[in-house]
Amino acid sequence: MPEQDNLQAWLDAGQHWLARVQAAGLSCAGHPLLAEGHAWRAQGELLGWAPVCRLLDLALDEQAALSSRARALLDLVAWVATARRLEAVAGLSPETAPPASR
Amino acid sequence: MLQQWLYALDDAAIADWANKGLLKRGAKALAACDSGQWTLAADAAAANIEGHTQRLGGVGFAALACDCPAFGPCHHLCAFLLGLRERLVAQAAAGDAAAEPPAPATPWLDGDAASIEQAFGAAATRRALQWLARSFEAELEEGDTGLVGQLLDPEEATVRVPRAGGLAAATCTCKAASCAHRALVVLQARQAAGSAIPQLPALGLEAPARARLAQLEDWLVALVLQGCAGVGPAFVDQGEALATELRQADLPRLGATLQGLVQLLRDDQVRRGGAAERLPDALAAVWVLARGLRREPMPRPFPELAGVHRRSYRRLGGLLLHGVGAEVWETLAGQRGFSVYFHAPESGRYFSWSESRARDLDPQWQPAAALEQARLAGIAVPALLQRGHRLECGWASADGRLSARDGTRLSVADGVAPACPADDLATPLQGLGERLRADPWQRPPQQLVRLAVGAVGALQVDRALQRWSLPLGDPSGIPFTLRGELAGFQGLACRQLQAGLAAGRVPSEVFGRLSQQGGLVVLAPISVRWAGAPGLLHLSAPRLAASRGVSHA
Structure with missing residues (x-):
């Protein structure tokens, strides 16, 4: 399932990036971190997640008010975490689970 | 109307108003007194029991009075009600022509929408309407004697509205003279029957809850802007105080979720392993709930988003x-x-x-x-x-x-066979998946399971994340992982498992809390049974004498 793998990898990358932004603080995030965000956005565009990309545009817009950017980032955090949870639930089915090592 | 109410009055309603003890004492007092001197008219009654005078001035318990020193219900009044009912039943059996015609069958449906406020008061009705708007509902049952409503959330109470006596005769186990529980049961019955009820309030939050949500949003925005690494202890304390205030504003789920985030921030500040990894999820959980509660209409039913306070026993x-x-x-x-x-x-x-x-x-x-x-x-x-x-x-x-x-x-329990099968892992897994799909952000209830072990992997210790894990499989091959932290009592559990495994023991059964973490089926273990050993090992309390416990067949 390459499409699902792409989505999973993109979500994992997003979670990792968001965690780093949260650790550093959006107001202190430097250009390298913001550039990574733009790269992640480009991948999302390719995967067809336009609403997420719009949120990311606002979060990365250095001209926008900081509180609006923070709210957009929080929405993004919620979106990515929800998507990862649903992906995890999809993998919970006993039929699809790999056997444990003996 | 008064006599109809007395005639139809059942012991359960008297016990709800007084209590079972007073009812019993009342029955004894009635047996010992002479009820021949009592007066019973169409709209009033009077008696003298044990030297005290009792009066009833109309329908309902609120119209009762006794001159004994007891505050509120007393056994004299219970005896009085039982005696009056006895007399009316005897009159009816003798075919007394003075008996009044039967009461309306459903007094809770009588009158217009304003009659509810007249019966229970404006404050109680307003509160009941808010509950109804928020989907808190009683379980209604219409019987021969009247309407019974069992309410579990947001408060536990049983309401009885008798067929005779109207709303004034309604009782509630909360024992208040007037209450929102009674109003809710009547509102709900009227709504179900298509009768008029006052307009439901807009499903908005009350002012204190709205204020706390606004504060929470500001706090979260500040957290995102400053970053988890940039906030000080005072900021985290502020979050903790906000969690308490959210609980006080009847948003216990959001309060508990925020408390979880605050604890992770504290852990992160002391560099406790795994905290940073769990922070994004915790932050998202708080934001999702806060956003959901501020939206109109709410994306999920209010009780689900707000949560309920610890339920009564x-x-x-x-x-x-x-x-x-x-x-x-x-x-x-x-x-x-x-x-x-x-x-x-x-x-x-x-x-x-x-x-x-x-x-x-x-x-x-x-x-x-x-x-x-x-x-x-x-x-x-x-x-x-x-x-x-x-x-x-x-x-x-x-x-x-x-x-x-x-x-x-x-x-x-003598003679009861202790052996019973372990749980089938597939069943709780299916339930877990269904609940998470319905609401990915729900706080799943603690799910306890006892699982038979069919496969055992190697115990792994992750010093970076400060946690240990032991992959296992159930007899049908479904994998699950025992997992705990290295610190505290969970660390003690790890050492107990390590010692047992090093001694060549094999777990045959484990009992613990089931959850899913990142797609893995995880069991936080509480006790383990080693194959061939007679007792259970309580992992965080190994000094407790090994108990035989229940074993899987």
Whole structure:
């Protein structure tokens, strides 16, 4: 399932990036971190997640008010975490689970 | 109308208004007095019992009065009501022509929408309308004697509205003179029957809750802007205070979720392993709930988003219980305690009994020592875990927490076979998946399971994340992982498992809390049974004598 793998990898990358932004603080995030965000956005565009990309545009817009950017980032955090949870639930089915090592 | 109410008055309604003890004493007092001198007219009644005078000036318990020194209901008034009812029943049996025609069958449907406010008051009606708008509903049952409504959330109460006597004669187990429970039951019955009710309020939050949500949003925005690494202890304390205020504003789910985030921030500040990894999820959980509560209409039912405060305990009797585990625990907030777990084979449910103390308030109290000394209904914990017991009388919450209140009675269940099959992992997994798909952000209820072990992997210790894990498989091949932290009592559990595995032992059964973490089926273990060993090992309380416990067949 390459499409699902792409989505999973993109979500994992997003979670990792968001965690780093949260650790550093959006107001202190430097250009390298913001550039990574733009790269992640480009991948999302390719995967067809336009609403997420719009949120990311606002979060990365250095001209926008900081509180609006923070709210957009929080929405993004919620979106990515929800998507990862649903992906995890999809993998919970006993039929699809790999056997444990003996 | 008065006589119809008295004629139809049942013992349950009198007991709801007074209590069963007063009702019993009233019946005795009635048997010992002469009711021949009592007066009973169409709209009033009077009597003299044990030298005190009782009067009834209209329909309903509020119209009763007795000149004895008791405040509120007394056994004289119970005797008075029982005597009046007795007389009317005797008159009806004798075919007395003075008997009035039957009362309207459904007084809760009579009158217009304003009649509810007239009967129960504006404040109670307003509160009931808010509950109704938020989908809090009573379970209604219409019987021969009237309407009975059982309410569990947001408060527990039983309301009876008799067919005779109208709304004035309605009783409630809350015993208040007038209450929102009664108003809710009548509103709900009228709504179901298509009768007029006052307009439901807009499903918005009350002002205190709105104010707390606005503060929370500001706090979250500040957290994102400053970054987890940039906030100080005062900022985290502010979050903790906000969590308490959210609970006080009747948003307990959001309060508990914020408390979880605050604890992770504290862990992150002391570089506790795994905290940074869990922060994004915790932050998202708070934001999702806060956003959901501020949206109109709300994306999920209000009670689901707001949560409910800890539910009250309900009486249970005749429940067979087998001890399956005991644990000692400490929360990050400084609460220490122990829990003993039981399996009820007749229903398949698990129950727990816990005691805890705040470390700061009672530093001398040691949960492991307290567990060894603790008694439930006079029976020591090792004995509770050794053999089956029947809960003759007890109280439990809807989520299976047993209360140890006075009056709890346990007896040894002789002749009951202790063996019963372990849980089938596929069943709770299916339930877990369904619940998470319905609401990915729900806080799933603690799911206790007892699993047979078919495959055992190698115990792994992750120093970076400060946690250990042991991959296992159930007999049908479904993998699951035992997991815990390296610190505290969970670290003790790890050392117990390590020692057993190093000695060549193999776990045959584990009991613990089931959850999913990142797609993995994870069990936080409480007790383990080694293959060939007679007893259970309680992983965080190994000094507790190994108990035989219940074993899978």
